[in-house]
Amino acid sequence: MLRIVFLVNLFLLLLFAGQITTNADTLISYSIFAVITLILAAIILTLRRRNKTKERGIRTGWDLMWNKLRRNKSAMAGMWVVCGLCYVAILAPFIVPFDPYIMDWGALSLGPESHHWLGTDEMGRDTLSRAIYATRIAMGIGLMAVTLNSLIGTSLGLLAGYYGGNTDNFIMRLLEFWNSIPFILMAIALMAALGSGLFNLILVVSLTGILEFARIIRGDSQLLRQADYVNAAKVMGIPDRQILKRHILPNCLAPIIIMATLRIGETILTIAGLSFLGLGIQAPMPSLGSMLANGQQFLYENITMSIVPGTVILLIVLSFNLFGDGLRDALDSRITQ
Amino acid sequence: MTDQLVLKVEDLKVYFPVKKGLLKRTVGHVKAVDGVSFEIKQGETFGLVGESGCGKTTIGKAIVHLEPAFAGKIYYKEQEITNLSEAEMRPYRATTQMIFQDPYSSLNPRMTVANIIAEPIRFHRPDADVTAEITAYLEMAGLRKECMLRYPHEFSGGQRQRIGIARALACRPEIIIADEPVSALDVSIQSQIINLLKRLQRELGLSYLFIAHDLSVVKHISDRIGVMYLGCLMEVATTKELYNNPLHPYTQALFASVPIPDPRKRSAKVPLQGEIPSPLNVPPGCKFQTRCPYATELCRDRVPQLEQVGDGHLVACHHWNNLHKK
Amino acid sequence: MDPDILLEVKDLQTTFTTEDGVVNGCNGVSYSLKKGETLAVVGESGSGKSVTAMSILRLIPEPPGQIVRGQILFDGIDLTTASEKEMRKIRGKEIAMIFQEPMTSLNPVITVGRQIGESLKLHEPQLSSTKIKQRVIELLDLVGIPSAEQRCNEFPHQLSGGMKQRVMIAMALACSPRILIADEPTSALDVTIQAQILSLIKKLQQQLDMSVLMITHDLAVVAETADSVAVMYSGRIVEYGAVDEIFHQSKHPYLDGLKKSMPRLDIEQEELYTIAGMVPNPLDIPSGCPFRSRCPQEMACCQNEPPTIFFSDSHYARCWLYADGGHHD
Known part of the structure; x- marks a missing residue:
């Protein structure tokens, strides 16, 4: 295979x-x-x-997990779609039929036809090419945001869970305070303060949902902290930093992977939502959210303009969620075995 | 065995705060270990027995700083190590190692056997020939060197316990605290591990603090035994003396409770009625008075102290002398 | 069939289908439990001692488990083919079971009294609630729980381990079963409490005229309680006999080794005997005698299925060592 x-x-x-x-x-x-x-x-x-x-x-734990995952049909379907989307995203410049930025004034707002498979928008740009580029950008930003998000969430969760006591209180209360600010409000405020731009967008999106991440990792590291192999390492005098790195983090990997997979879908949805509101990716860069917002104005004239980005969003979020859920089932059953 | 002391515990107390209410105020203490003193000589095995909740594991953890000591002193040779910081403790860390009860949670499932044993070697002796040492320690623990690249879950309970022992040995310790090392194992594997521990002691001159609830195992491996009940030592004596001449009523009952694997030695009577009191609610006076068949007014009023009754035989009972004469 | 025999297990084989293949939980196990008798099934982890007991009550999860061969005769009914409805009548009422871990067998949010009452109500629906209450208190008294009336209204977490096991026993005895299956009833308890529980089971057995099937890994517990003993290894019975025969005239090298490897209080021992090697992987049990790879007296013929050799009416072992002595089955 x-x-x-x-x-x-x-x-x-x-x-x-x-x-x-x-x-x-x-x-x-x-x-x-x-x-x-x-x-x-x-x-x-x-x-x-x-x-x-x-x-x-x-067999190793990973083998068992893979066997469980393989038998879960919806998770496998999700996985293949995710893989396909990754290929499309990475290879976008080679597979687009048209340049997504070039306007063709002779082919305005077309429906599906033989030349432009999925039609064009009101400025004559090829919808398929724009959707492919939008997927590439969404996945790229999603991946980066989730990476940043899991790095911050994991390290805060690890510290809170491992040290406990006041450290734990401080970190968790801080995160809860952060989480209590409504996301859209905060996003608008931050984007206004920092200015729009890809990097700022990634930053804003990655700062949400740290709490969920940290909570799960905190719970895990609280349990692992009491494991006898961690005690053994402490008795041997191994410093905390190395215990965290060698004994706690590797055993938290499974939930981190699951959470990250599930969050990619969510993050892409968030970015699309922000773009829909005009806060996310700025024109002329193609983005699923702004394509959708754009299509909304021409709902009666050219419905493909809305259907295409909508379907792509659905496909991305659904496939990541199915795959993430499957991963969780597979890993959980390994733990209970 | 020599006469040099390697470990001395003096009036050790480990209390856990009981917190209540919204503000998590400390409303009292669970006295897990309440004034325990003992010493271990080089090459000796000191056994700690007692029922669950008597604080025997907590003593072991306090010695290696996994639990903070509330009061009392712990000495390694002449050096007091009770309240040393982690940095000050570093030179002594390798000297005292621990073997755990549960062979499944004592090994990191994400590390190969080689890495598990290499960790202390790399940390304590960075210049060592790691591969050669791993092989040597695996062999010492009775494992083949082919095990090195495997993960813990590929091994049975007994083999995992051997890996745990190899890891402890890799620190080149003088004292090993064995916390119920065989109670999770099958009978036929138990004896392999017990024999291994005895052999290592002979070859390396190790001292053991052997913590267990199983009297037969403790009796087999220990030179001296301390009997614990609700955080206190009730009786300390050499194994022979304790077995032939148990003075404390609790020790006597404990011995009598152990079933003998011989149907011709069946006994019909139950040696001890009642349950162990909750450590949150310890009876006044002698802690054993609620279950003791000989308890008197004196036992309810005054806490008996450990007193010397023979050569190295200590007992904490007001009436040992009268009971002994009977 | 001997009229004294209450339960007879004949040539029972229970298998589990795993991803790596089919595992024999127990293979060709036969034993019989007489009225008022205590039969101990002793073996190490993975020997199949619990599987046989779970098969009797049909508590084996299917799939992956399956009873593929053999009969379990109780009262003229073959329990291996009985319907689920018939089994429900037998479980609890005729054959009751207590487990090693009392905490996981008790519901933490229901009072002890109600839990016992519920099993009573299930099997005797005609009882009034005051009658049930009265009976629950009687039961708690019977198992030696002090101030039973008060304890009725307590939750499991308010009880100590020993008390919980007593409650479990009270629950099991609620419908005066004829057979009590005790699966490692004292392994999680302290020695002084173990002595109390074992003597309680013995006392109740005489009082209520029950048969007890005691499943344990501890030979000392066996010596203390059993009348007959079945020693299991890798899913098979390797030796079977009256308790005195097992402890004083044991024949099978595995049982011999097991007895010698136990540290004992009553005897001075220098070095403990060890049985070399490990219990074979259930997926990869050697042909013939499953113990042969660890056996100090292994012979060439051990690769073949060992014969069952009888030493007395009640005592047999399955070992090639005695193929010329004794008499063949």
């Missing part, structure tokens, strides 16, 4: 090699894709080596 994906990747790499231009977009995409292909190759190699050396019947 993995090998087929790897071969497809190689094929795509060769295919698109000719299309690299000095354009930064294509360069970045191509290098990211190349790195992913390399990682895939490494995974295949390690798996093969492990299969050779390991005795039969011995």
Whole structure:
């Protein structure tokens, strides 16, 4: 299975090699894709080596999780859609039929037709190309925001759970205070203060939902803190920093991964919502939210303008949620076993 | 065994605050360990027995600073280590190690056996030849070196306990606190671990603080035994003396309660009625008076102190002399 | 069938289907429980001692578990084929069970009195509520709980471990069952409390004329309570006999090793005997005698299924060592 994906990747790499231009977009995409292909190759190699050396019947927690996940059909469907969306996002510059920024005054507000598969918008831009670019931007921002979000949430949760007492009180009350500010209000205020821009958007979005993240990790590290192997490490004199790094964090990985997966969908939805309100990604950069807002004005003339971004949002959020839920079930059952 | 003391505990008290109300005010203390003194010589095994909740595990944890001591003193050789900070404690950390009861929670499931054992080696002796040492310690604990790259869940309970022992040995300790090391294991595996611990003691001159509820196991491995009840030592004596001549009524009852694996030695009577009082609500006077068949007015009024009654035989009972004569 | 025999397990095989293959929980287990007798099933973890007991009450989760072979005869009914409705009548009323961990078997939000009352009501719906209350107090008295009337209204967490086990016993006895299955009833308790509970079970057994199936890993508990003993290893009975035969004329090398490896209070021991190796992986049990890889007296013929050798009417072992002595089955 993995090998087929790897071969497809190689094929795509060769295919698109000719299309690299000095354009930064294509360069970045191509290098990211190349790195992913390399990682895939490494995974295949390690798996093969492990299969050779390991005795039969011995399985790691990850194996068990994968077996559980594989039998969960909706989670697998979610996973494949997520993978597909990732491909689309990464390879966007190579697969778009038209430049999403170029306006074609001869083809204004078209419905689906043979040339523009999903029609064009009121300025003659190809909707399919814009949707693909919007997906790329949404996924990119979503991923970055969630990474930042999980980094902050995890470290705060780890500290609060491991040290407990006043540290715990301080961190958790602070987060609860932060969380009590209505999100939209805070987003408007922050965007107004910082100015709109991709980086500020990522920052604003990543600051929400830290509390949920921290709470879960805090609960886990509170439990792990009492585990005998943590006690053993303390008795050996291992400093707290290393205990956190080596003994607590690796055992919190499962919930972190689940939370992050679920949050990507949510974050993309949030960004779309902000863009819909005009607070998020600014024109002319294509974004799912602003495309939707735009389409709303032409609901009677050209409904594809709304349907396309709406469907993409639905697809992204649904697939990430299905996949995340499946992951949670798979990991939870491993824990209870 | 030599006469050099390696560990001395003096009047150790470990209290846990009981917090109540909105402001979490401390309204009282659970006296988990209430004034315990004992000492361990080099190469000796001191056994601590008692029923659940008697504070035996808490003593072990207090010695290695997993629980703070409320009062009292802990000495490693001549050095007092009771309230040392983590940094001051560092040179003594390797000297006292712990083996835990639950072989499943005592090993990090995300680390290979090699990494588990390498952790203390890298920390305490950064210049050591790590691979060679791991192999040596695995062998000492009776494991093959092929185990190195595996994860804990691939092992059975007994093997995991051996990995835990190898990890403790990797610190090159002088004292090992073994907290119920065999009570989670099957009988046929128990004896393997007990023999391993005895062999290591002979070969490395280790001292053990052996904490268990199972009298037969403690009797088998210990040189001296302390019997605990509700946070206090009731009787301390050499194993032989304690077994042949138990003076405290609680010790006597404890021995009599242990079922003997021989149907011809069945006894019909129940040696001890009643339950252990809650540690939140400890009876005044002698802590054992609520269950003691010989309790008198004196026992309800005054707390008996540990007194020397023979060579190294201490007992905390007002009436030991009268009971003894009977 | 011997009229004294209350429950007979014949050639029982219960399997569990796992991702790695089919595991035998117990394989070809046969024993019989006489009226008023205590039969102890003793074995280490994974020996299948609990699986047989759970099979009797059909408490094996299906799937993954399945009783594939054998019969369990109780009162002329084969429990392996009985309907769920028939089983409900038998569970609790005819055959009751107590477990190792009393806390998880009691509902934490319902008072002790109501929990006992409920099982009474289930099997004897004609009882009035005052009658039930009265009976609950009687039961609590019977199992030695002081000030029973007051304890009725307490919740499980207000009781100590020993008291909870007493409550469990009271619940099990609510409908005066004919058989009590005790699955490691004292393993979670302290020694002084263990002695109390064991003597309580013995006393109640005589008083109520029950048969007890005692499942335990502790040979000392067996010696203290049992009349007959079945020793299990890797899902099979390796030796079976009256308690005195098991402790003083044991035949199977596994039982011998187990007895020698126990630290004992009543005897001076230098070095403990150890049984080498580990319990075999249930997925990969060696052919023939399951103990042969750890056995100090392994022979070539041990690769074949060991014969059942009888040493007396009640005493047998399954081992090639005695293939020439004794008489074949």
